[in-house]
Amino acid sequence: MSSSLERHQDRLERYSGRVSEYADRHPRLIDLAVVLALMGCVSLGSSLTMPGAAPPDHRGSGTALMGVSCLALLRYRSHPRTAVVVTGVCTVIAVVLGYLVTPLLLAPIMAALYWLAMLTDPKTTRAFGVATTWAVTAAAVFSDSMDELSLLLRTIGPFFWLMLPLAAGNMTRLRRAYLQAVQARAEHAERTREEEARLRVTEERMRIARELHDVVAHHLALANAQAGTAAHLVLTRPEQTKKILTDLTGTTSSALRELKATLGLLRQNDDPAADPLEPAPGLARLPELVTACESAGLTVTVTTEGEPRPLSPGADLTAFRIVQEALTNVTKHAGSQSARVRLVYSGSRLVITVSDDGPASAPPPATPPGRGFGVLRMRERAHSIGGELRLGPRPEGGFEVTTALPLIPEA
Numbered sequence: 298m299s300s301s302l303e304r305h306q307d308r309l310e311r312y313s314g315r316v317s318e319y320a321d322r323h324p325r326l327i328d329l330a331v332v333l334a335l336m337g338c339v340s341l342g343s344s345l346t347m348p349g350a351a352p353p354d355h356r357g358s359g360t361a362l363m364g365v366s367c368l369a370l371l372r373y374r375s376h377p378r379t380a381v382v383v384t385g386v387c388t389v390i391a392v393v394l395g396y397l398v399t400p401l402l403l404a405p406i407m408a409a410l411y412w413l414a415m416l417t418d419p420k421t422t423r424a425f426g427v428a429t430t431w432a433v434t435a436a437a438v439f440s441d442s443m444d445e446l447s448l449l450l451r452t453i454g455p456f457f458w459l460m461l462p463l464a465a466g467n468m469t470r471l472r473r474a475y476l477q478a479v480q481a482r483a484e485h486a487e488r489t490r491e492e493e494a495r496l497r498v499t500e501e502r503m504r505i506a507r508e509l510h511d512v513v514a515h516h517l518a519l520a521n522a523q524a525g526t527a528a529h530l531v532l533t534r535p536e537q538t539k540k541i542l543t544d545l546t547g548t549t550s551s552a553l554r555e556l557k558a559t560l561g562l563l564r565q566n567d568d569p570a571a572d573p574l575e576p577a578p579g580l581a582r583l584p585e586l587v588t589a590c591e592s593a594g595l596t597v598t599v600t601t602e603g604e605p606r607p608l609s610p611g612a613d614l615t616a617f618r619i620v621q622e623a624l625t626n627v628t629k630h631a632g633s634q635s636a637r638v639r640l641v642y643s644g645s646r647l648v649i650t651v652s653d654d655g656p657a658s659a660p661p662p663a664t665p666p667g668r669g670f671g672v673l674r675m676r677e678r679a680h681s682i683g684g685e686l687r688l689g690p691r692p693e694g695g696f697e698v699t700t701a702l703p704l705i706p707e708a
Contacts, residue, residue, distance in 0.1 A: 324374070332367050335404050339363040342401025343391070359394050362387050366405040373412045378425060384409040385429040392436040398451075400458050406433065407462040414466025415473075422463065430459045520549055522593035522628050544592030579613035583620065583638070590624050596635040597624065603642030612702045615678045616649055619686070622671050623651035623698040630655075633695060645704050652697040675700070 343359055366387035373380040384406045392398055400407070410429065414422045434455045438448065527541040587597045608616060620638055627636045633655035641648040672688065675698070679686040684702040691697050 328371055328374070331408070332370050335370065335408060336364060336367045338401045338404040339367060342399050342404065343396055345397050345399055345401065359391050359396055362391055362394075363402070363405065370405060370408060370412075373409060374416070377409070377413045377416045378421065381406070381409045381413050381425050381429060385432060389432050389436045392433065392440050395441050398433075398437045398440065398455055403433070403455070403458050407458060410459060411462035411466040411469075414463050415469045419467070422467065426459070426463045430456060433459060522595070526594050541592060544589070578617045579610075580608070580616050580620075580640075582617060586617070586621055586624065587638075590628065590636070593628055594634065595624070595628050597638060598635070599638045599640070601640045601642075605640075606642055606647075606704050608647065608702065609682070609705055611682050612647075612684070612704075615682055615684065616647065616700075616702055618678055619675050619698070619700050620649060620651055622675050626671055626698075627651075627653045627655070627696075642704070646701045647704055648699065648701045650697060650699045652691060653695045655695045 340360065340363075343363060366384040369380050369383035369387075388403060388406045391402065396402055406429065410426060413425055434452055437455045438451050440451075523541050523544060527538045530538045530541070583599060587599060590597050624636055624638075627633060633653040636651060636653045639648075639650040639652075641650075675688075676686045678684075679700050679702065682702065684700055686698070686700045688698040689696070
């Protein structure tokens with residue numbers, strides 16, 4: 298039984314959908330069909346009388362009058378107020394001429410009121426609806442065709458039949474407004490999801506680009522320095538050259554590992570063949586970074602003040618990358634053989650200072666004309682976790698990079 302009802306409901310929905318599509322494609326044909334149907338209702342209604350009563354003497358003129366009211370409905374889409382006025386005047390004249398007030402005779406004005414309530418605002422609907430209802434009801438009260446009925450029936454009948462289309466039209470208007478609002482919210486949500494997805498993709502691309510820049514710039518700078526030192530010492534100090542070349546192999550291997558880990562972010566998480574990703578580097582790998590810099594001829598001194606406290610994973614990665622970028626800049630631009638890294642744990646901040654003793658007149662590291670991605674990346678990293686970054690030449694010579702990063706609050 299339930300399956301039969303469901304099939305019947307599906308069939309009705311399909312038919313109603315087809316009718317709606319046809320009405321949207323051919324609105325004028327639908328309007329013409331409705332007007333013809335209303336003319337048939339008016340023609341039938343004008344022939345009805347009370348039992349034993351004679352039909353009105355103005356049958357031809359009354360029929361023509363109601364035909365005009367039906368034809369006025371052809372313009373209801375663009376002029377709903379005019380359609381109500383014309384049909385209302387024609388209906389009132391027909392009632393005054395002695396035609397019996399029935400739903401069939403009132404069909405044109407009922408249709409006009411329905412479309413008025415559906416297409417206009419509530420204020421306009423109330424104004425025209427009240428005026429039309431009052432005029433038709435007053436005409437019915439004083440009409441000779443309804444003398445045999447009581448005053449209550451002559452009043453409540455027209456009032457009920459004219460209030461019905463107003464209520465139906467208002468409900469239709471509210472339903473359409475609700476559906477439009479739902480559709481607008483759905484479209485807005487879809488646009489918001491698409492914009493959010495694009496934003497997340499852009500942020501992820503920027504993050505991966507930042508990681509690639511840090512990895513490639515640091516390791517290539519070290520590898521270049523190591524290769525240059527080995528080429529300079531290959532004839533005079535072969536043992537040291539051998540050690541430098543061994544360190545160069547370790548530098549390139551480290552670069553390949555970090556590149557593999559960074560590019561692994563682009564893999565699908567559900568790829569069973571994907572290798573597990575290495576954890577992100579942090580300050581725990583600072584000794585490894587110092588060793589790599591020393592193999593390139595840069596002596597790095599690390600000092601720690603205060604009691605070391607944990608950082609969040611993001612702050613730990615940021616601290617390591619800023620130190621790595623600063624030391625890379627010293628290797629490439631400062632012309633100094635030594636650098637100092639100072640870690641100060643104070644309050645809720647970790648202050649990291651990387652300085653060198655290069656010439657006071659040397660240009661700021663990582664800021665040659667037309668380039669500055671190193672400084673830009675360091676500043677972006679610091680600001681992304683609520684930190685600060687300052688950098689510039691030192692009064693006594695060299696260059697200094699200082700960043701303050703938030704620590705994890707103590708429990």
